[in-house]
Amino acid sequence: MKIFVISLSQACERRVCLSRQFTRAQMNFEFFNAINGVDGRAIFDRISYKKYLLNTGRAPSDGEIGCYASHFYLWNLCVVLGHPIVVLEDDAELSPFFGESLAVVENWISRFGFIRLQADHPNQRAGRLPVAKDGQFRLEYCRRYPFSAMGYAISPGVASSFTKSSASLAGPVDWFIKQTWLHRQPLYVLSPACIYGGKLRLKSSIHGRDQKTRRVGIRALRALAKLRSAVGRSTFNFQQLRRLGL
Numbered sequence: 001m002k003i004f005v006i007s008l009s010q011a012c013e014r015r016v017c018l019s020r021q022f023t024r025a026q027m028n029f030e031f032f033n034a035i036n037g038v039d040g041r042a043i044f045d046r047i048s049y050k051k052y053l054l055n056t057g058r059a060p061s062d063g064e065i066g067c068y069a070s071h072f073y074l075w076n077l078c079v080v081l082g083h084p085i086v087v088l089e090d091d092a093e094l095s096p097f098f099g100e101s102l103a104v105v106e107n108w109i110s111r112f113g114f115i116r117l118q119a120d121h122p123n124q125r126a127g128r129l130p131v132a133k134d135g136q137f138r139l140e141y142c143r144r145y146p147f148s149a150m151g152y153a154i155s156p157g158v159a160s161s162f163t164k165s166s167a168s169l170a171g172p173v174d175w176f177i178k179q180t181w182l183h184r185q186p187l188y189v190l191s192p193a194c195i196y197g198g199k200l201r202l203k204s205s206i207h208g209r210d211q212k213t214r215r216v217g218i219r220a221l222r223a224l225a226k227l228r229s230a231v232g233r234s235t236f237n238f239q240q241l242r243r244l245g246l
Contacts, residue, residue: 001083001106001153003029006070007090014090017198021094027102029088032074037062040069044169051170053218054225060169068173071149072166078159084109088151092118093198101194104137105153112139112188113158117151119193128189129246138191141244143237145187149174151195158185181232186240 007015015031022029040062041047052060071087078085086102095101105115112132127143154162165183166176180187 001086001102001109002081003027003086003088003102004032004074004077005029005088005090005092006034006067006074007031008034011090018088018090018092025094025099027099031090032070035066035069035073037064037066040065040067043069043072045167047169051168054222055171055175057218057222060172064172065169067149068166068169068176071173072163075154075159075163075166078154079156079163082156084153084155086117086151086153087149088117088195089149091198092151092195095192095194095196098194101137101190102153104134105190107134108132108139108188109153109155112186113155114185114187115139115153116142116145116187116189117153117193117195118148119196120146120148120189128191129241129244131188131244131246136192140189140191141240141246142187142189143241144233145178145180147174147178148197149177150197161185179229179232180240181229181236184236 005018007018018029035043047060047065049059052058074085074087084106086105101117105117109115128140129143130138131141132139161183162176162185170176171179176183177187
């Protein structure tokens, strides 16, 4: 599988850090020059500011738009290439067994479509169900997918579904990936994880996430949107667990 790392062209420190890690792992990868917010707006058919506000409590920032557009571009590239790819963000830190992990993921990805590679906080592991095993590695179905899109493997079929469901931007890319009941793609996670958030993750290039609205009316509508999401998630999980025989 080809590995693409989303990185701003001027992010020299991050690029040097990740390049050294891949050199140690004796693996090849390609940097993808991240799309900026201005150019990213042209990627989408429309940006729904109303839905973005309801889903996140704030207006979209240029950084979030550019980040989503970068993932969107690579999803399209995956479809064009016709084979699975790995997408990483440049604040990832590779585990010592990263190469071994990808060999296992490569065997699974055509069947399962989307496999998260990154480590999560322990309290985010609730609701995962094992579906496959290979040596020390397990593949788990996510009933409630965590935030962050720092690293994952994706198949052309899932990439196509993601792009078709992203015509109208209504939230950040990691928010979108969580919406299984909208894009209709089950999500899986590799355990143990093979990438982690490095120290440079604390120096995020995406700003404006803390500027949430305090308007009572919007907060009430957001609560209703969350309720609808919970119903959608439960229905989708019920369907998928029946399909998996779990």
